[in-house]
Amino acid sequence: MTFHITIDGRQVPVVPGQTIGAALHAAGVRSWRTTRFGGRPRGLFCGIGVCFDCLISVNGRAPERACLLEAAPGDEVTTS
Amino acid sequence: MTYDLVVIGGGPAGVAGALTAALAGLRVALIDSGARLGGQYFRHAAAHGTGHAAESGLARFLRLGERLGERADLLLRHQVWHISQNDGGDFTVHCNGPDGGPVAVRARRLLIATGAHDRPLPFPGWDLPGVLTAGGAQALLKGNGVVPGRRVVVGGTGPFLLPVATGLAEAGARVLGVYEANGGLGLARHPLLAMGKAGEAAGYAATLARHLVPYRTRRAVVAAHGEREVQAVTVARLDQDWNVLATRVVECDTVAVGYGFVPQIELGLQLGCGTRQDVDGSPVLSVDSAQRTTVPGVWAAGEPTGVGGWQLSELEGRIAGRSIAERPVAGVLTRRRDRGRAFGAALQRAYPVKAGWQGWLRADTLVCRCEEVPLARVREARDLGATDARSVKLLARPGMGWCQGRICGYAVSCLAGEPQQPSRRPIAQPVSLGALADTADGIPDDPATDPVDDPAH
Amino acid sequence: MSDVIVVGAGVVGAACAYYAARAGLDVTVIDRGPVAGGTTGSGEGNVLVSDKEPGPELELAVLSNGLWRSLAERHDRQAGPGAHGGFEFEAKGGLVVAETDEIQRRLVELAAEQGLEHVLVSGPELRDYEPRLAEGLAGGVLYPQDAQVQPMLAAARLLRDGADSFGRGTLHLRLGVTVTGFVHSGERVTGVRTSHGDVLGGAVINAAGTWGGEVAALAGVTLPILPRRGFILVTEPLPEPLIKHKVYTAAYVTNVASDSADLETSAVVEGTPAGTVLIGASRERVGFDRTTSVPVLARLAAQAVALFPALREARAIRSYCGFRPYCPDHLPVIGADPRLPGLYHACGHEGAGIGLAPATGHLLAQVLTGQTPDLDLKPFRPDRFSEDSP
Ligand SMILES: Cc1cc2nc3c(=O)[nH]c(=O)nc-3n(C[C@H](O)[C@H](O)[C@H](O)COP(=O)(O)OP(=O)(O)OC[C@H]3O[C@@H](n4cnc5c(N)ncnc54)[C@H](O)[C@@H]3O)c2cc1C
Ligand SMILES: Cc1cc2nc3c(=O)[nH]c(=O)nc-3n(C[C@H](O)[C@H](O)[C@H](O)COP(=O)(O)OP(=O)(O)OC[C@H]3O[C@@H](n4cnc5c(N)ncnc54)[C@H](O)[C@@H]3O)c2cc1C
Numbered sequence A: 001m002t003f004h005i006t007i008d009g010r011q012v013p014v015v016p017g018q019t020i021g022a023a024l025h026a027a028g029v030r031s032w033r034t035t036r037f038g039g040r041p042r043g044l045f046c047g048i049g050v051c052f053d054c055l056i057s058v059n060g061r062a063p064e065r066a067c068l069l070e071a072a073p074g075d076e077v078t079t080s
Numbered sequence B: 001m002t003y004d005l006v007v008i009g010g011g012p013a014g015v016a017g018a019l020t021a022a023l024a025g026l027r028v029a030l031i032d033s034g035a036r037l038g039g040q041y042f043r044h045a046a047a048h049g050t051g052h053a054a055e056s057g058l059a060r061f062l063r064l065g066e067r068l069g070e071r072a073d074l075l076l077r078h079q080v081w082h083i084s085q086n087d088g089g090d091f092t093v094h095c096n097g098p099d100g101g102p103v104a105v106r107a108r109r110l111l112i113a114t115g116a117h118d119r120p121l122p123f124p125g126w127d128l129p130g131v132l133t134a135g136g137a138q139a140l141l142k143g144n145g146v147v148p149g150r151r152v153v154v155g156g157t158g159p160f161l162l163p164v165a166t167g168l169a170e171a172g173a174r175v176l177g178v179y180e181a182n183g184g185l186g187l188a189r190h191p192l193l194a195m196g197k198a199g200e201a202a203g204y205a206a207t208l209a210r211h212l213v214p215y216r217t218r219r220a221v222v223a224a225h226g227e228r229e230v231q232a233v234t235v236a237r238l239d240q241d242w243n244v245l246a247t248r249v250v251e252c253d254t255v256a257v258g259y260g261f262v263p264q265i266e267l268g269l270q271l272g273c274g275t276r277q278d279v280d281g282s283p284v285l286s287v288d289s290a291q292r293t294t295v296p297g298v299w300a301a302g303e304p305t306g307v308g309g310w311q312l313s314e315l316e317g318r319i320a321g322r323s324i325a326e327r328p329v330a331g332v333l334t335r336r337r338d339r340g341r342a343f344g345a346a347l348q349r350a351y352p353v354k355a356g357w358q359g360w361l362r363a364d365t366l367v368c369r370c371e372e373v374p375l376a377r378v379r380e381a382r383d384l385g386a387t388d389a390r391s392v393k394l395l396a397r398p399g400m401g402w403c404q405g406r407i408c409g410y411a412v413s414c415l416a417g418e419p420q421q422p423s424r425r426p427i428a429q430p431v432s433l434g435a436l437a438d439t440a441d442g443i444p445d446d447p448a449t450d451p452v453d454d455p456a457h
Numbered sequence C: 001m002s003d004v005i006v007v008g009a010g011v012v013g014a015a016c017a018y019y020a021a022r023a024g025l026d027v028t029v030i031d032r033g034p035v036a037g038g039t040t041g042s043g044e045g046n047v048l049v050s051d052k053e054p055g056p057e058l059e060l061a062v063l064s065n066g067l068w069r070s071l072a073e074r075h076d077r078q079a080g081p082g083a084h085g086g087f088e089f090e091a092k093g094g095l096v097v098a099e100t101d102e103i104q105r106r107l108v109e110l111a112a113e114q115g116l117e118h119v120l121v122s123g124p125e126l127r128d129y130e131p132r133l134a135e136g137l138a139g140g141v142l143y144p145q146d147a148q149v150q151p152m153l154a155a156a157r158l159l160r161d162g163a164d165s166f167g168r169g170t171l172h173l174r175l176g177v178t179v180t181g182f183v184h185s186g187e188r189v190t191g192v193r194t195s196h197g198d199v200l201g202g203a204v205i206n207a208a209g210t211w212g213g214e215v216a217a218l219a220g221v222t223l224p225i226l227p228r229r230g231f232i233l234v235t236e237p238l239p240e241p242l243i244k245h246k247v248y249t250a251a252y253v254t255n256v257a258s259d260s261a262d263l264e265t266s267a268v269v270e271g272t273p274a275g276t277v278l279i280g281a282s283r284e285r286v287g288f289d290r291t292t293s294v295p296v297l298a299r300l301a302a303q304a305v306a307l308f309p310a311l312r313e314a315r316a317i318r319s320y321c322g323f324r325p326y327c328p329d330h331l332p333v334i335g336a337d338p339r340l341p342g343l344y345h346a347c348g349h350e351g352a353g354i355g356l357a358p359a360t361g362h363l364l365a366q367v368l369t370g371q372t373p374d375l376d377l378k379p380f381r382p383d384r385f386s387e388d389s390p
């Protein structure tokens, strides 16, 4: 039942209904962007769309909240 | 088309309010940013197992959601960014639709049921990946079936730490400890007992015991360590005011911390609704006994009116629904709600945030994660004449970033030495300039109202 | 007792206090709120010469522009290069763009009359200056002198530097203190009554911005200062800077000088050091109403996107509004009030108070210390309105 998305070319399994953030976190990918000034790694923090730590670019679009966005088969995400 | 009622929020409060009003014959739409109804408490995975559904009323909630789906329009994956009142007195609810495009929904009446979010406190290392809010850890588990980590430390204050810790332990995480910053009493004399929740408390206690999870009071996670993610935390023994007495290091890969909740009231503020301070100092929307806010036509239910647990939220939603439909509200409902509120207030009194946490910070500890503002810059702003939280923000930028101060707002108020003020957020959710610009030439009124096929899933 | 009491700790009051202290006077600054809690905390930080018609305001703007520069340099001599004055000073230059050839012709004329340093930019050349500008614009004029400051930091720094640096005059800051009246002695003003007791001084400067009329009224004189509301949209921080200069359309110049009470908007777009893009500017006279207007925000967004199509994808995360202190003739009020000895005014700078603050403070300090001011203050005199009225 699972499908895959890719992060920087690497495959990550997804259970349907999971968010991109949850799928990455489950696969051990805990950060996918760095901050503007300090270059600090960021991933999930609040998990419910409030903190914006988890911003990620999916299929080339402007960054969105990974904890809100349900993964779709074939989604390609890039770290920044 | 103008709905009789638009409800914002699909948690227990919003669903109860929408269903009650719809059953009374009103044309209702319910809007939620999530993909499924549930809100925070009834958050559930798309394919939830039966075991989970049977738990704590989820199955019942899902049935309510299904009934609602038959009688009302459910606009899921719609983020409300602004509500304005039109000249005729009705309202326009501006949303980002599922594809990011603008959607506007008109309503004669509104019910604000937008819930709350975790209230974190800053500490050195709190922005390392692997440090999550308690609610965040729970959302991974409940909403996605993902166990957030292998070796987990739970910390903060309040009874909410218990379901989080038990949930994690039952899902197979090794919970190394639950560190409750308040109370010298321990689990055996947990305030839940005194409040008629003995069964609930005992259930948590039993689960924690079964999984050998230590529950320690007057302890807190005061620092997280690691290079690119958390590898250990410093756990401190605290005095009454949360000053550090002694510390030790605990190795872990995940931390879940929460110090209570912040009610989300900005949509009410946009409409000019009056506020009051809750027991813990949080600004909340003022409502009367029928859940009416100070703005005619606008009701509020659930955590925007004060935090008190999902049952209270649901009761408030039902009362609001009756009142919106101009039906009498049974005295038994209001009495139960009043008891629920007293309970919520008692919990807030039992689990205050004490000033000693400020001593956990170092000069370079980030207070604001979005704008990366360390404590030193907040202090500098105070030196420069910032005497309140707003001017600290203007001079040093905490709260100016993506989250709009939702995460750091409480801490910044404390550091500025003032009670938390209601935060005006005219744009409650980011909206693309393209979508906003398209709004200029007339808003696509009436969303396709594609009632999402299966609301509960 | 101070030599000077300044009412208002906005950028204008801060500049008045700074230059007075620098001139050797003892100064007390009083504000009912924090530093920069008024309009200074809800504006943008443009220090513009480009948008001024030739005349007294342009002269004031040019003087002020030079003073902002030297304030920044002075600070950086101590704090080190790259400190940007301690208030994010950036001499980034302003680019005014024209949608049509006719507008471009008028811009070129205006530039010739202003006598400012400028570069005429043809339509095709526009993108050499601003690569992300929309296609099809007729041309523009670049003004290298236009600059930017972070207004709240600027006000705070001026107060701090005024208090610290000179060893001659002194500067005391009293925040959270409301002025409720004036103390008179014979014909003169000799102090203010406040929520925290009387404060006496040799002179009182009314730097209460949009509330300058109210403060004047407490002293028994009239100043016709009204609020003119403006909204600003702020985007999320963009991954790469999209916009180099402060870019605005020619309509901005006419709106600034307009007398209409109705809503006017014109695109003013610029990047900030924090990576966000600020989008202004709307002007309307609706009293002190803070209610967010979605149609106004939508128009601002539409105009910005028309100038920079790449902004379509950028998200607005905040908006705020402020109330410009507006006088009927669009000029500030600066100088001694001949109707009431001891009372001075420094308010009513409308949409240019950040830019004009240092010159205002500098000129008033000259007046207070008996020097001849560098500019003729007659066009700014406080009693001009009563004379004008029939
Ligand atoms: C992460 C988290 C986990 C929690 N877990 C528990 C728990 O295990 N046990 C417990 O007793 N309590 C828990 N709580 C407290 C819990 O919030 C309440 O018990 C209960 O869920 C409150 O119900 P509600 O209807 O008031 O709000 P919520 O359930 O929070 O529902 C509010 C809904 O409004 C939506 N919303 C908000 N703003 C917008 C907007 N601008 N546009 C569109 N939609 C919007 C949200 O998506 C959400 O679905 C938790 C709280 C949080 C924050
Ligand atoms: C949207 C917008 C954009 C703008 N953009 C620009 C720009 O780019 N460039 C530019 O140059 N200008 C700009 N402006 C205009 C600029 O912000 C103002 O002209 C300037 O801030 C005025 O400063 P001030 O010190 O006179 O007033 P304020 O900053 O308002 O200060 C007045 C102070 O007086 C205090 N006060 C009032 N009454 C009393 C009392 N009774 N007792 C004690 N204290 C009192 C107030 O608390 C306040 O702090 C903009 C304005 C707006 C609204």
Ligand code: FES
Pocket (backbone or CB within 6 Å): A021, A043, A044, A045, A046, A047, A048, A049, A050, A051, A052, A053, A054, A055, A065, A066, A067, A068
């Ligand atoms: S984790 Fe906070 S917004 Fe996604």
